[in-house]
Amino acid sequence: MARRGRTSIVREVKESLQAIDKIGESKRNAKKAGTSGIHSIKQMTNTMSDAQNFVKWCRSEHGVKSICELDERHYVSYLSHLSEKGVSQGHRVNVETSLRLLEKGFKERSKRFLDNPFTSIRFCPERRLEKPLTGSDTKNRSYTESEVQLIRENCSEEVTKAVDLMHELGLRVKEAVNVRVEHFIPNDRGTGWCLTISNGSGITKGGVSDNLMCHNT
Numbered sequence: 001m002a003r004r005g006r007t008s009i010v011r012e013v014k015e016s017l018q019a020i021d022k023i024g025e026s027k028r029n030a031k032k033a034g035t036s037g038i039h040s041i042k043q044m045t046n047t048m049s050d051a052q053n054f055v056k057w058c059r060s061e062h063g064v065k066s067i068c069e070l071d072e073r074h075y076v077s078y079l080s081h082l083s084e085k086g087v088s089q090g091h092r093v094n095v096e097t098s099l100r101l102l103e104k105g106f107k108e109r110s111k112r113f114l115d116n117p118f119t120s121i122r123f124c125p126e127r128r129l130e131k132p133l134t135g136s137d138t139k140n141r142s143y144t145e146s147e148v149q150l151i152r153e154n155c156s157e158e159v160t161k162a163v164d165l166m167h168e169l170g171l172r173v174k175e176a177v178n179v180r181v182e183h184f185i186p187n188d189r190g191t192g193w194c195l196t197i198s199n200g201s202g203i204t205k206g207g208v209s210d211n212l213m214c215h216n217t
Contacts, residue, residue: 007066009055009056009058009059009064009065009066009067010052010055010056012055012066012067012106012109013048013051013052013055013067013102014048014052015109015113016051016067016102016105016106016108016109017038017044017047017048017051017101017102017105018105018109019105019106019108019109019112020037020038020101020104020105020108021037021038021044022035022036022037022038022039023038023039023040023041023044025039027039037101037104037105037108038101046094046098047097047098047101047102050094050095050098050099051098051099051101051102054078054095054098054099054102055067055070057078057081058070058074058078061077061081062074062077067102067106067118067121067123068106068110068118068121070121070123071122071123072122072123072124072125074123075099075123075124075125075129076125076129078095079092079095079096079129079130082095089130089131092129092130093128093130093131093132096124096128096129096130099123099124100124103121103122103123103124106118106121107119107121143167148163148167151163152164162176162177163176165179165195169195179195179197183195183196183197184196
């Protein structure tokens with residue numbers, strides 16, 4: 001049954017991205033099944049912001065009132081606008097990713113809610129406009145041993161434990177502060193501990209489960 005009334009373009013963005021919400025699901029398995037979408041809370045937040053900024057600009061500058069009215073000219077014009085504003089190349093690359101997710105989500109949303117879905121809509125060019133950053137463009141942001149030690153010296157005993165988890169096991173900040181005692185089990189050899197998170201919701205990136213890391217004593 002088709003929806004009645006008109007939905008604002010900003011609301012369309014929200015519903016479109018919710019249609020490809022895969023948070024908590026395995027990204028690898030989703031790719032194999034051809035159902036990949038948005039797999040982390042951070043990615044959802046960033047994509048929502050980028051996509052809503054895009055449609056608001058298109059509404060203001062071009063009078064676009066619905067995602068189905070978008071075409072490649074709007075996409076190209078918006079990226080040019082960001083470049084003229086001095087937005088970094090790295091961020092523009094991320095914006096392109098967000099807009100491609102928006103296009104995918106809008107198609108999925110229309111399949112679910114409309115009698116005549118917009119499955120053929122395309123406002124993203126086949127090729128990206130921005131060149132993704134290569135390894136030579138990136139910087140090594142890892143801490144040196146001396147920097148880690150300096151952090152330890154300026155933290156409380158409890159916070160130092162989280163710092164050690166991040167340093168030794170490669171945990172992110174959110175993961176380190178949310179792990180619990182029950183996540184640690186002895187390894188098979190009895191020489192150390194394994195950090196096993198069977199339900200990663202709210203802990204691991206994207207809520208991925210079965211995240212196993214070991215550390216010998």
